[in-house]
Amino acid sequence: MTTEADVIVAGAGPGGSATAHYLAREGFHVIALEKARFPREKVCGDGLTPRAVRELDYMGIDYPESEGWIRSKGLRMIGGGHRLEFPWQELESFPNFGLSLPRDSFDQRLAEHARASGADVREGHAVTDVIRDEKTGRIAGVKVRHVNDQGRKVGAEEEFRAPLVVAADGVSARLALGEGRERKPRPMGVAVRRYMRTDRHEEPWMEGHLEIWSGKRGESDLLPGYGWIFPLGDGTANVGLGTLSARGKPSGLDHRALLEDWLQHSVEDWGFEPVEESRTLGAAIPMAFNRGPHYRDGLALVGDSGGMVNPFNGEGIAYAMQAARTLAEAAVLAREARTALEAEKAYLSYPRMLRRDLGGYFTLGRIFASLVEHPLVMRMCTKYGLPRHHVMWFTHKLLADVYEPRGGDWADRTLATLARVAPRA
Numbered sequence: 400m401t402t403e404a405d406v407i408v409a410g411a412g413p414g415g416s417a418t419a420h421y422l423a424r425e426g427f428h429v430i431a432l433e434k435a436r437f438p439r440e441k442v443c444g445d446g447l448t449p450r451a452v453r454e455l456d457y458m459g460i461d462y463p464e465s466e467g468w469i470r471s472k473g474l475r476m477i478g479g480g481h482r483l484e485f486p487w488q489e490l491e492s493f494p495n496f497g498l499s500l501p502r503d504s505f506d507q508r509l510a511e512h513a514r515a516s517g518a519d520v521r522e523g524h525a526v527t528d529v530i531r532d533e534k535t536g537r538i539a540g541v542k543v544r545h546v547n548d549q550g551r552k553v554g555a556e557e558e559f560r561a562p563l564v565v566a567a568d569g570v571s572a573r574l575a576l577g578e579g580r581e582r583k584p585r586p587m588g589v590a591v592r593r594y595m596r597t598d599r600h601e602e603p604w605m606e607g608h609l610e611i612w613s614g615k616r617g618e619s620d621l622l623p624g625y626g627w628i629f630p631l632g633d634g635t636a637n638v639g640l641g642t643l644s645a646r647g648k649p650s651g652l653d654h655r656a657l658l659e660d661w662l663q664h665s666v667e668d669w670g671f672e673p674v675e676e677s678r679t680l681g682a683a684i685p686m687a688f689n690r691g692p693h694y695r696d697g698l699a700l701v702g703d704s705g706g707m708v709n710p711f712n713g714e715g716i717a718y719a720m721q722a723a724r725t726l727a728e729a730a731v732l733a734r735e736a737r738t739a740l741e742a743e744k745a746y747l748s749y750p751r752m753l754r755r756d757l758g759g760y761f762t763l764g765r766i767f768a769s770l771v772e773h774p775l776v777m778r779m780c781t782k783y784g785l786p787r788h789h790v791m792w793f794t795h796k797l798l799a800d801v802y803e804p805r806g807g808d809w810a811d812r813t814l815a816t817l818a819r820v821a822p823r824a
């Protein structure tokens with residue numbers, strides 16, 4: 400059986416649902432194929448910076464407290480005996496608050512929004528392969544199998560065909576791999592999280608701990624990474640930690656053990672008790688455009704499948720949604736094209752726009768990742784950086800990627816200049 404559409408999107412996480420929403424809103428016939436059924440668990444910190452809130456605003460998604468959304472008023476950074484609070488600022492380009500919502504609810508909400516915009520979001524549909532047009536060599540669609548309630552693939556393979564296929568299937572990047580997209584030696588994170596009960600579940604700060612130790616507490620045992628506590632307002636907090644490898648090499652670290660050690664020694668003031676039904680789960684985080692090209696021969700990559708995660712902080716939701724918005728721009732241009740060549744040029748503007756908007760900042764992130772890999776640099780940063788307010792003022796903007804791209808204060812202007820002059824990743 401073959402189904403035709405204007406666009407097929409593989410995966411309905413934030414990247415896939417945002418893509419489906421934007422393209423459906425533009426009048427495209429979009430089918431998004433999601434192997435899971437919502438609500439489904441997704442390993443994540445559940446934290447949204449103002450950058451991600453801005454993307455929700457662009458999509459027209461509201462975030463009422465009654466649906467479980469909780470606002471944060473800033474970032475608290477802890478390390479080297481210091482504890483600093485940086486409220487999200489009043490900026491022209493960003494809202495002055497962050498949000499948290501567990502991913503099972505968040506992703507369902509986004510998928511529903513895509514449906515409301517006119518996209519056909521089909522759950523329980525696993526994409527198994529790409530279909531290539533033998534004459535042109537272009538990707539012409541995908542092969543799909545149904546997934547039953549037990550998570551098993553059942554029934555015969557079906558074909559879904561469209562002139563544009565979007566791989567939004569997350570870090571597994573099955574489609575990109577199937578099509579032979581290159582993986583580059585770029586930063587890669589590994590992170591684990593679990594839900595914990597705490598009386599401080601309504602605290603309006605996203606807390607980041609800049610010291611993660613590899614078991615012992617010597618200077619050389621400081622790891623490149625951070626721990627987080629994101630209160631969820633429902634009696635619990637999302638608690639986790641992640642480490643960074645500058646060129647994506649496996650670190651061999653036992654992240655579950657690191658998390659247990661950190662929970663025992665560094666965050667006593669939260670009075671954590673485990674949520675019985677919550678397991679410690681982890682995943683890799685592909686960063687700084689570690690896979691590409693982001694468009695070729697009818698297949699576009701959005702979100703984790705194209706490594707669109709911020710190497711400074713491991714945030715990927717905002718960038719997946721931003722990429723979706725950018726891809727929709729390119730698809731509209733392609734639809735207006737008069738020839739196939741013109742349409743292809745329009746699609747090729749997608750990777751160019753991504754590099755223009757994020758490439759410089761991601762390059763800074765790559766430099767940061769290779770520096771903090773050295774325990775001495777981490778030590779110097781926590782020892783000499785944390786006590787200096789102006790250094791940390793700059794650093795919190797840099798880490799969160801929330802700064803005014805034009806104008807703003809000295810830190811905004813410095814960051815904007817650095818991101819502009821850095822070679823685009």
Ligand SMILES: Cc1cc2nc3c(=O)[nH]c(=O)nc-3n(C[C@H](O)[C@H](O)[C@H](O)COP(=O)(O)OP(=O)(O)OC[C@H]3O[C@@H](n4cnc5c(N)ncnc54)[C@H](O)[C@@H]3O)c2cc1C
Pocket residue numbers: 409410411412413414415432433434435441442443444445446447451524525526527567568569570571573590591592639680681682683684701702703704708713714715716717719
């Ligand atoms: C421990 C941890 C903590 C994190 N914390 C944060 C955080 O606090 N804030 C933040 O912004 N980012 C965080 N991230 C990163 C963030 O989770 C990802 O960047 C984000 O989910 C990327 O969205 P996506 O849509 O590209 O991929 P995903 O969210 O992974 O969605 C991909 C979707 O595709 C589906 N899929 C996969 N394969 C197929 C297939 N073959 N057929 C059909 N469907 C398929 C999956 O079921 C899934 O629904 C964290 C990551 C980890 C591992």
